[in-house]
Amino acid sequence: MKAIETDIVVVGAGPGGYAAAFYAADKGKKVIMVEKDKRLGGVCLNRGCIPSKAYLHAAKLIEEAKESSFRGVTFGQPKIDLEKMRAWKESILDKLAGGIESISKNRKVDVMYGRGYFEDSKTLRVETKEGQKFVKFSQAIIAVGSVPALPSAFDLGNPRIMTSDQALEVEDIPEDLLIVGGGYIGMEMGTVYKTLGSKIVVVEALDTILKGADPDLIRYVKNHADKVFKEVRLNTKVLKMSTSGKKIKVSMQVGDADPIEEKYDRVLVSVGRAPNSQDLGLENTQAEMDRKGFIQVNNRLQTKDPNIYAIGDVVGGAMLAHKASREARIAVDVICGDPNAFENVIVPAVVFTDPELAWCGLTEGEAKSKGITVEVSKFPWSASGRALSFDRPDGMTKLIVEPDTDRILGLGIVGVGAGDLISEGAFAIEMGATVRDIAETIHPHPTLSETIMEAAENFYGVATHTIGKKRDH
Amino acid sequence: MDVLLPPLSEGADSGTVVSIMVSEGDRIEKDQTILELENEKAIAPIPSTAAGVITKIHVSEGQTISEGSKLISVDEGGEAGDSKKETKKETAKEAPKAPPKQAPSSQQAPAAAPAPSKTAYEGQTIYDPYLDYRYDSKSGFPPPASPTIRKVAKLIGLDLARVPGSGNGGRITLEDIRNYFQHILELAESSRRQPAQEGSGESAPARKPAESIDFSQWGEVKPEKMSSTRKTIARRLQDSWNTVPHVYQFDEADISALMEMRSNYKAAYTKKEASLTLTALAIKAAANVLTQYPVFNSSLDEAKDEIVYKKYVHIGVAVDTENGLVVPVIRDADKKSVLDIALDLQALAEKARARKLTGDDMKGSSFTISNLGGIGGTHFTPIVNPPNTAILGMGRGVVKPHWTGKKFEPRTFLPLCVSYDHRVIDGADGARFIKAMVEAFEQFPESEIKLTQARKK
């Protein structure tokens, strides 16, 4: 069979893959993008960021309606039509995937549906509906992403034991839902299911949920979860799961106590994600993986194979869509011979719980563990007019600062809408900005963004709405 | 307080630590010797500028250090540790056996100078605010710079950790990058004008590496390391040869009368513990001529396009020592008597042979004399000793038959050669100068030799 020739083949059409394909096409390369799913967009669009946020939006509506009664606005009990809700979600995904598809056409990126497999360092075999096709490429960019990890002990083949993939389909609303893993996916899905009516128990093996963020910020999320979930159990290990009629019997151990057994209607396992590097034919190339299966790359996203680049979740690091897209541009630049490397100072992270938690750069905890001296300036949202105007003073904005230079090293925000606020911190850090730069930038009133300015002013002890320590400036 | 290496002699900006005379914990007095440094032309004791207890010694034996290098830290109020004091002598004696640490001086100096300020002695950069700068990240973050600036750096392959930032919080701006390159360019240009010395750090442009030849393929050989004095001589003469267009003007002076006067006054000088040498007389003769022909007593300042005429006459005298050539300076030779000159010369020559010359002894000459007559040979062509513009070479006086117009007479003739920098001095002046020199020897006034006044102490 005659091979199809191309400059670049991109394997996987997630936020890493399509960003790479489009940018490479813009730079004049002939690009083929291969996707095994029937819809473009990757995990992010189909089973990740977008559907989860769609549901979270619906959840927020329900919550706000409920909370409005004390403001004198009372709604009736919400009626939830799951089928309609799924259709609504699908319509969003179709719209977005269609967008990617039409942009592909516009930029003359050839989309090839089918599973890709490396025959060697120059050839990708694609199993399409019309049979096998062979793509001869100058360079390949692997962006095959990741899948939810399901430890074999939990993999009973019982559909009531779900990963995020199934949980986002919301087949029914389980009365009792156990969420194993208190990371961001578990906490977000818990927020959705709780609002739909489930009783949620979250178990987490570590001593904190949302590990990575600072405890003083996590506290707000935990407090809220403690209130609206049935329980958040820390230091707890799930030992075993078994099918028990229409339920799942779960045995777990809290701390050193004797194991307990409980029954749940459904279980969501959200204990991490595994790279999609298997069954890819990597062994036919020089590209190498680490023990966990993440493809090894340098900061130019080059694998050990000179023709092959890898980006996104499959290379590990922060497994986030925006990191994948950034890496996409760098890989393409490097391929085109334009100097570039992943030298971003930071990758911001957002947890879309209620309240939202977002941070970027250095955290206070990280500074402590690395022995880096920092100064911290906080602004509690209880002093924010905007936060009070919608009755959510449960928030905090926190700056991590390099002493002497006043350079901003980190920003952490917890509170409603934190995710939309964090970019100012990311921008400040990438710019090498100082606290004074933020303090002296006019922030519009009344907005939540003011909390960042006030935290900055607080650093110098001159915030308008709080009392802080005075310092030289 | 930190004690830094003071300025060394002219042209020498670094030296090798031969031995360290003190130990940490010792009490040191002001002017007490800290270490001995083999620099340009001598082993010089380096005295302390502070008194107190030594809290830290920053150098090690064998290390090359440069002006401004941190030598020791002294606690001016501290008390000495007794035990250490006792071991002091031993340490000093054993020290030379310690394996020399090869540490480039440039790595030592910057730490001593945290502020990005330029300290220069006689045009030599000790701390360079750019070359010695590295971003010190306490947080592990890269240097503060916007993504645009980082992209620029990436494109041109510049490590931003080398660029001092002027913005708020030390942020690096495009202007900072411009200034950085401007500085680098200036350095490159100035070092091309004045090839840098080995060991003087990063400002030295890499000289084309010389290829080593295996001489043993033709017979037995014995390679010997060049001493730092030798290396300095080699470098400086190479510089002179490369940059100064030389003209050599020859003549002979009839010094019969002068030699006679010399033997007449020799004893009187000896009584004053001075030896009346031809070199001393030549210095006096040259000093007189130099005041008439100031261009031979000038220097070329290329950076400013200026010829600098000196109102003083400091004459450098090439002295042959076991360790090579050194050039101590007789100051104000025009104002000194022959006796004073003779005494000075003697003292300096002794110091030179004992390798005790200080940097100051060798700095600031305005003209040079090289007298090889004591050894032999006739005319030779000495190489100008920058920043001088001229040098006088004296060969061995020879008795020759001289036609007086009536008869042949035996006269002693001194072969002379003045080499000069043709950029500054024209050929006609060269001829005039040597003619005047010849006359100065031939008509040396006896009054100058006579011991009329005693040396003022």
Ligand SMILES: Cc1cc2nc3c(=O)[nH]c(=O)nc-3n(C[C@H](O)[C@H](O)[C@H](O)COP(=O)(O)OP(=O)(O)OC[C@H]3O[C@@H](n4cnc5c(N)ncnc54)[C@H](O)[C@@H]3O)c2cc1C
């Ligand atoms: C529930 C959930 C919520 C999330 N929320 C967020 C969020 O809020 N913000 C955020 O930044 N990130 C979020 N993420 C993470 C985000 O989805 C991923 O980081 C992102 O999708 C990674 O992009 P990618 O391009 O590397 O790979 P993916 O998006 O995983 O795309 C890889 C694509 O490659 C295809 N593929 C795999 N193997 C082959 C093959 N052999 N041949 C052809 N095609 C193949 C797959 O079908 C897939 O479409 C979430 C993830 C989940 C699961």
